[in-house]
Amino acid sequence: MAYLPENKYKILYTNGKKYRLKATKRPYVGKYIQLSNGKVFAGDHPSRIIGPLISIEPLLNRNILNKKNNNIYSILKPKLAAKQNTSIPIPTSTPYPSALDYSKGYFIRFFSVRLNTKQYQEISKSTFDDFYKRNYDKSLNKIFQIEWSLNENNEEQNTKKLRSLNYQLPGIFNFFPDKGQYGLVWGVVRLKGTTRAYPTGESIPKILPAAYQIGNSPNTIITNYAVPLNQHCGNCIFNQNGYCNWWKANIKNQYWCRAYKSKVDSEE
Secondary structure (H helix, E strand, O other): OOOOOHHHEEEEEEEEEEEEEOOOOOEEEEEEEEEOOOOEEEEOOOOOEEEEEEEOOOOOOOOOOOOHHHHHHHHHOHHHHHHHHHOOOOOOOOOOOOHHHHHHOEEEEEEEEEOOOOEEEEEOHHHHHOOOOOOOOOOOEEEEEEEEEOOOOHHHHHHHHHHHHOOOOOOHHHHOOOOOOOOEEOOEEEEEOOEEEOOOOOEOOOOOOOOOEEOOOOOOOOOOOOOOOOOOHHHEOOEEOOEEOOOOEEOOOOEEOOOOOEHHHHHO
16 A cells, blocks of 8 residues: 555554455454545555455344334334344544645535434545445435635634534534634644644654744745745755754755754855
8 A cells, every 4th residue: 555644544443343354255353444535454554454344234233222212113113123224334534635625725525414313424525425325324314515614714714604504404513623624824734733734644743843834935936924035944954855953853845944044054
């Protein structure tokens, strides 16, 4: 598998009841990799893939738990109960905008909501596209999409949008604790806490300071008024072929931080 940034996948564990190997059809026990697009593979690292995994079909009476009220429901509405028992779960997904999305200033996010409980979850585009083709419970679940702003003031834009949607989709506003998620500010995407990324999805080393951002270069049309003119990592004395000797981390030539020291000044 090609290189994947850490924020594009998760390493999880299954006890053999959730997935089986696609090649052998046997239940799989152990660590597995879940990509941001919802696909799953057996293995403990993207460089050590065993093979693709597929969901194990739910057993009869798995969707309706064996409790008194549920048993009464199954007796009173046997056809509806049987239908729910044979449906498959809707997989969740963690999205990430592409560089093209950032050039457009937005990306489309996909969701499902359980109508009787108003529980929301984010899903992949492929799950959204295949929703009416697969055996999901369409009587209890609804799918929809949201245009998510990626601009510098995306928190304000997304807040307004979610407030207007909350009338049609009660609870959707509170589903997003971070309305400014994925916002691009001076070449830096702030994901969660101190976790940052470049617009391409590549992780920014956590050791780099909070002031690390796009710089000013005479060879680019990008201008950052928070950075002095002509200052960028490309002409900084600490930059050694894309590695910063000051912070001991990989950097980008077009970026900048306050530790900047000009090569020209040092030569004088």
